[in-house]
Amino acid sequence: MTDKNPYSPDSDFTNQWPLEPSEYLKFDDDQWPDDNPEPFLAEHVTNQDNELVADFGGSGSRIEGPASRSEGEKKEVKDKVAFKTKSEVEILDDGFKWRKYGKKMVKNSPNPRNYYRCSKDGCQVKKRVERDVDDPSYVITTYEGTHTHPSFH
DNA sequence: CGGCTTTGACCGGCGC
DNA sequence: GCGCCGGTCAAAGCCG
Numbered sequence: 001m002t003d004k005n006p007y008s009p010d011s012d013f014t015n016q017w018p019l020e021p022s023e024y025l026k027f028d029d030d031q032w033p034d035d036n037p038e039p040f041l042a043e044h045v046t047n048q049d050n051e052l053v054a055d056f057g058g059s060g061s062r063i064e065g066p067a068s069r070s071e072g073e074k075k076e077v078k079d080k081v082a083f084k085t086k087s088e089v090e091i092l093d094d095g096f097k098w099r100k101y102g103k104k105m106v107k108n109s110p111n112p113r114n115y116y117r118c119s120k121d122g123c124q125v126k127k128r129v130e131r132d133v134d135d136p137s138y139v140i141t142t143y144e145g146t147h148t149h150p151s152f153h
Numbered sequence: 154c155g156g157c158t159t160t161g162a163c164c165g166g167c168g169c
Numbered sequence: 170g171c172g173c174c175g176g177t178c179a180a181a182g183c184c185g
Contacts, residue, residue, distance in 0.1 A: 099157060102177060
Protein backbone atom coordinates (compact mmCIF):
# COMPACT_ATOMS: atom_id res chain seq x y z
CA MET A 1 0.00 0.00 0.00
CA THR A 2 0.95 3.35 -0.65
CA ASP A 3 1.70 4.98 2.59
CA LYS A 4 5.01 6.44 1.69
CA ASN A 5 5.67 9.67 3.40
CA PRO A 6 7.21 12.08 0.93
CA TYR A 7 9.09 14.67 2.87
CA SER A 8 8.51 16.44 6.09
CA PRO A 9 7.30 20.02 5.73
CA ASP A 10 9.34 20.84 8.77
CA SER A 11 12.50 20.26 6.84
CA ASP A 12 15.04 23.01 6.51
CA PHE A 13 13.75 23.68 3.07
CA THR A 14 13.16 27.15 4.34
CA ASN A 15 16.83 27.68 3.77
CA GLN A 16 17.99 28.87 0.44
CA TRP A 17 21.07 28.42 -1.59
CA PRO A 18 24.07 30.44 -0.50
CA LEU A 19 23.73 32.30 -3.71
CA GLU A 20 21.07 33.11 -6.21
CA PRO A 21 20.74 31.38 -9.55
CA SER A 22 22.10 34.44 -11.19
CA GLU A 23 25.10 34.30 -8.93
CA TYR A 24 25.79 30.76 -9.94
CA LEU A 25 26.10 31.94 -13.48
CA LYS A 26 29.30 33.72 -12.71
CA PHE A 27 30.69 30.42 -11.62
CA ASP A 28 32.05 29.93 -15.07
CA ASP A 29 34.99 32.26 -15.04
CA ASP A 30 35.04 33.65 -11.59
CA GLN A 31 35.08 30.72 -9.31
CA TRP A 32 35.87 27.28 -10.50
CA PRO A 33 38.48 24.93 -9.10
CA ASP A 34 40.88 23.16 -11.42
CA ASP A 35 38.78 20.21 -10.53
CA ASN A 36 36.75 21.06 -13.54
CA PRO A 37 38.98 21.75 -16.51
CA GLU A 38 35.94 21.40 -18.69
CA PRO A 39 34.68 24.54 -20.35
CA PHE A 40 31.83 25.96 -18.40
CA LEU A 41 29.60 28.42 -20.10
CA ALA A 42 26.17 29.41 -19.00
CA GLU A 43 24.02 30.86 -21.68
CA HIS A 44 20.73 31.30 -19.99
CA VAL A 45 18.92 30.23 -16.93
CA THR A 46 15.36 29.50 -16.20
CA ASN A 47 13.41 28.63 -13.16
CA GLN A 48 9.72 28.13 -13.52
CA ASP A 49 7.18 25.74 -12.24
CA ASN A 50 7.62 23.11 -14.78
CA GLU A 51 8.56 24.77 -18.00
CA LEU A 52 11.93 25.37 -19.42
CA VAL A 53 12.36 28.67 -21.16
CA ALA A 54 15.22 28.68 -23.52
CA ASP A 55 16.11 31.85 -25.25
CA PHE A 56 19.20 30.89 -27.09
CA GLY A 57 19.40 30.28 -30.77
CA GLY A 58 15.87 31.27 -31.06
CA SER A 59 13.50 28.82 -32.38
CA GLY A 60 12.83 26.57 -30.24
CA SER A 61 11.04 25.95 -27.37
CA ARG A 62 9.88 28.98 -25.64
CA ILE A 63 7.21 28.01 -23.25
CA GLU A 64 5.41 30.41 -21.07
CA GLY A 65 3.82 29.22 -17.92
CA PRO A 66 0.09 29.54 -17.66
CA ALA A 67 -1.43 32.32 -15.65
CA SER A 68 -1.13 30.33 -12.49
CA ARG A 69 1.50 32.35 -10.70
CA SER A 70 0.71 35.97 -10.16
CA GLU A 71 3.99 37.22 -8.82
CA GLY A 72 5.79 34.13 -7.80
CA GLU A 73 5.63 34.37 -4.07
CA LYS A 74 4.42 32.56 -0.98
CA LYS A 75 3.82 28.88 -1.32
CA GLU A 76 6.75 26.55 -0.94
CA VAL A 77 7.51 26.05 -4.55
CA LYS A 78 10.38 23.72 -5.22
CA ASP A 79 13.57 25.34 -6.33
CA LYS A 80 13.74 24.36 -9.92
CA VAL A 81 16.59 25.90 -11.79
CA ALA A 82 17.57 24.95 -15.29
CA PHE A 83 21.11 25.60 -16.40
CA LYS A 84 22.21 25.41 -19.96
CA THR A 85 25.87 24.60 -20.06
CA LYS A 86 28.12 24.09 -23.04
CA SER A 87 30.08 20.98 -22.32
CA GLU A 88 31.02 17.70 -23.88
CA VAL A 89 30.42 15.71 -20.77
CA GLU A 90 27.29 15.83 -18.69
CA ILE A 91 29.17 14.91 -15.57
CA LEU A 92 29.98 18.46 -14.52
CA ASP A 93 31.09 18.68 -10.95
CA ASP A 94 29.49 21.68 -9.34
CA GLY A 95 31.18 21.08 -6.04
CA PHE A 96 28.83 18.43 -4.74
CA LYS A 97 28.88 14.70 -4.95
CA TRP A 98 26.06 13.24 -7.01
CA ARG A 99 24.91 9.69 -7.26
CA LYS A 100 23.17 8.62 -10.42
CA TYR A 101 19.92 6.88 -9.64
CA GLY A 102 18.27 6.46 -12.99
CA LYS A 103 18.46 6.97 -16.69
CA LYS A 104 15.45 7.45 -18.96
CA MET A 105 14.81 8.42 -22.52
CA VAL A 106 12.46 11.24 -23.25
CA LYS A 107 10.20 10.94 -26.18
CA ASN A 108 10.98 14.34 -27.51
CA SER A 109 14.65 13.69 -27.54
CA PRO A 110 16.83 10.92 -28.88
CA ASN A 111 19.05 11.60 -25.90
CA PRO A 112 18.69 9.90 -22.54
CA ARG A 113 17.98 11.83 -19.40
CA ASN A 114 20.14 11.21 -16.37
CA TYR A 115 18.90 11.55 -12.83
CA TYR A 116 21.32 12.40 -10.05
CA ARG A 117 20.80 12.80 -6.34
CA CYS A 118 22.95 14.42 -3.70
CA SER A 119 24.99 11.80 -1.91
CA LYS A 120 25.05 13.76 1.29
CA ASP A 121 22.79 12.80 4.12
CA GLY A 122 19.96 15.25 4.57
CA CYS A 123 20.71 16.79 1.24
CA GLN A 124 17.79 15.65 -0.81
CA VAL A 125 18.73 17.80 -3.73
CA LYS A 126 18.06 16.29 -7.09
CA LYS A 127 19.78 17.03 -10.34
CA ARG A 128 18.47 16.29 -13.79
CA VAL A 129 20.91 16.25 -16.71
CA GLU A 130 19.84 16.14 -20.29
CA ARG A 131 21.44 16.98 -23.60
CA ASP A 132 19.94 19.63 -25.77
CA VAL A 133 17.90 18.43 -28.71
CA ASP A 134 19.03 20.99 -31.21
CA ASP A 135 22.41 21.55 -29.67
CA PRO A 136 23.95 18.24 -28.62
CA SER A 137 26.96 20.28 -27.60
CA TYR A 138 24.88 21.83 -24.87
CA VAL A 139 23.82 20.19 -21.68
CA ILE A 140 20.75 21.16 -19.71
CA THR A 141 21.22 20.68 -16.01
CA THR A 142 18.18 21.12 -13.84
CA TYR A 143 18.70 21.44 -10.12
CA GLU A 144 15.77 20.70 -7.88
CA GLY A 145 15.75 21.23 -4.15
CA THR A 146 17.97 23.10 -1.76
CA HIS A 147 21.30 22.05 -0.38
CA THR A 148 21.53 21.84 3.36
CA HIS A 149 25.23 21.40 3.77
CA PRO A 150 28.40 23.38 3.07
CA SER A 151 28.43 24.02 -0.59
CA PHE A 152 32.10 24.67 -0.81
CA HIS A 153 34.52 22.10 -1.99
C1' DC B 154 35.48 -2.99 1.68
C1' DG B 155 32.75 0.73 0.43
C1' DG B 156 30.70 3.36 -2.66
C1' DC B 157 28.90 4.19 -7.05
C1' DT B 158 27.21 2.64 -11.49
C1' DT B 159 23.99 0.32 -14.63
C1' DT B 160 19.52 -1.77 -16.24
C1' DG B 161 14.84 -3.12 -15.58
C1' DA B 162 10.60 -2.93 -13.64
C1' DC B 163 7.22 -0.55 -11.10
C1' DC B 164 4.16 3.16 -9.79
C1' DG B 165 1.46 7.45 -9.92
C1' DG B 166 -0.58 11.08 -12.32
C1' DC B 167 -2.92 12.77 -16.21
C1' DG B 168 -5.38 12.80 -20.52
C1' DC B 169 -8.86 11.36 -23.61
C1' DG C 170 -11.13 2.54 -18.34
C1' DC C 171 -7.04 2.47 -20.63
C1' DG C 172 -2.80 4.33 -22.31
C1' DC C 173 1.03 7.19 -21.98
C1' DC C 174 4.85 9.54 -19.76
C1' DG C 175 7.85 10.63 -16.33
C1' DG C 176 9.97 9.53 -12.25
C1' DT C 177 11.76 6.51 -8.65
C1' DC C 178 13.50 2.36 -6.52
C1' DA C 179 15.92 -2.12 -6.37
C1' DA C 180 19.48 -5.50 -7.22
C1' DA C 181 23.65 -6.70 -9.12
C1' DG C 182 28.13 -5.80 -10.61
C1' DC C 183 32.26 -3.15 -10.89
C1' DC C 184 35.84 -0.11 -9.57
C1' DG C 185 39.26 2.24 -6.64
